[in-house]
Amino acid sequence: MTEISREKIQEYYHKLLTEAEKAGYHLNPDLDLTLELVKSLLANEERYGYQSCPCRWASGLREEDLDIICPCDYRDADLAEYGRCYCALYVSANATKENLSRPIPERRPSKEERKKKTEKEISHPSSLSLPVWRCQVCGYLCARKEPPDVCPICKASKDRFERFF
Amino acid sequence: MDIKHVEGRNAGKLMLYAISTCPWCRKTKALLNELGVEYSYIDVDLVPEEEEDKITREVERWNDRLSFPTLVIDDEEVIIGFQEERIRQVLKGKKQ
Incomplete structure (x- = not known):
């Protein structure tokens, strides 16, 4: 190291x-x-x-x-x-x-499971005027065109957001 | 593959799969050193890219979550995570 x-x-x-x-x-x-x-x-x-x-x-x-x-x-x-x-x-x-x-079990899904999740996320039928983004680290939600550059709550970067609605 | 070998008393075949930056993997190595047993280990994050698939399959045979430390004893028993008491106990029962 x-x-x-x-x-x-x-x-x-x-x-x-x-x-x-x-x-x-x-x-x-x-x-x-x-x-x-x-x-x-x-x-x-x-x-x-x-x-x-x-x-x-x-x-x-x-x-x-x-x-x-x-x-x-x-x-x-x-x-x-x-x-x-x-x-x-x-x-x-x-x-x-x-x-x-004591060790705790690994919660991260396997590589295959993670791949499936990404594929599933592609379609988002929604009648909202703006998309809702969710910070995958802390759960912060916001409705705006794009996620913020940095999560205002936990400081996670923009690419840690998923489209929620 | 860059498998390291640590000399010690024979307590069966011990193979440890570890991550070089993981303190729990380091604690596992320290425990095996303290027990003075002979073992092999590999820091999987340091293997060359072309060997990653091979080592992934090897670890997945014992631990499909691909988590570390994974300690394989005599090609039959596996201890996942730094379970100090369990490691001590299992190795105590092994031949001297």
């Missing part, structure tokens, strides 16, 4: 921590683990050009990995069900030691 300076890791950790707390999310209090995950996110940004989940096998193609760019599309569901996200960077406020020490 590429070497990333301690300062850069610390700086990015504090940025993530501030953003998480502001939005009602929590980083894992296990600081050693969290800093390792932050380092891996920065390493993935360097090698792939995007912050792919440290614990998943990235394809190297952004459009194929949009769902696993941190925060991934599966974070909120995993927080609700298991008190932690897949890699355990994010935890829920009431997460127990038990939650954090």
Whole structure:
């Protein structure tokens, strides 16, 4: 893995921590683990050009990995069900030691299932005056011609939005 | 394929599929090192592109979710994720 300076890791950790707390999310209090995950996110940004989940096998193609760019599309569901996200960077406020020490199942659909979903999304019969876009990371909805460049709630990029209606 | 080999006491055939950036995979390696067992591992995200399909099929045989760490013991048992207690227990029962 590429070497990333301690300062850069610390700086990015504090940025993530501030953003998480502001939005009602929590980083894992296990600081050693969290800093390792932050380092891996920065390493993935360097090698792939995007912050792919440290614990998943990235394809190297952004459009194929949009769902696993941190925060991934599966974070909120995993927080609700298991008190932690897949890699355990994010935890829920009431997460127990038990939650954090056991692995959770992979929620990401297989490559074939993901492909099917994309094909299904193409047609959108709608009588609304504007399309409704949904942020696949946090669920934010907005009715406008195009999704915003950045999600105003969770800061996910434009390409993380799906057409909802 | 870039399979790494770690020497140690024989506790059966251990093959670990891992991701180089994953702390849980690293914890699994550290646990196997602590137990002093002989094992092989591969960081799948570091394999050359032309070998990706081959290694994907190999992992999918044991774990169709293609998640990591995937530890295969004696080509018959598989432990998915860093399940510390289970790994300790299974390897304890293996031959010395």
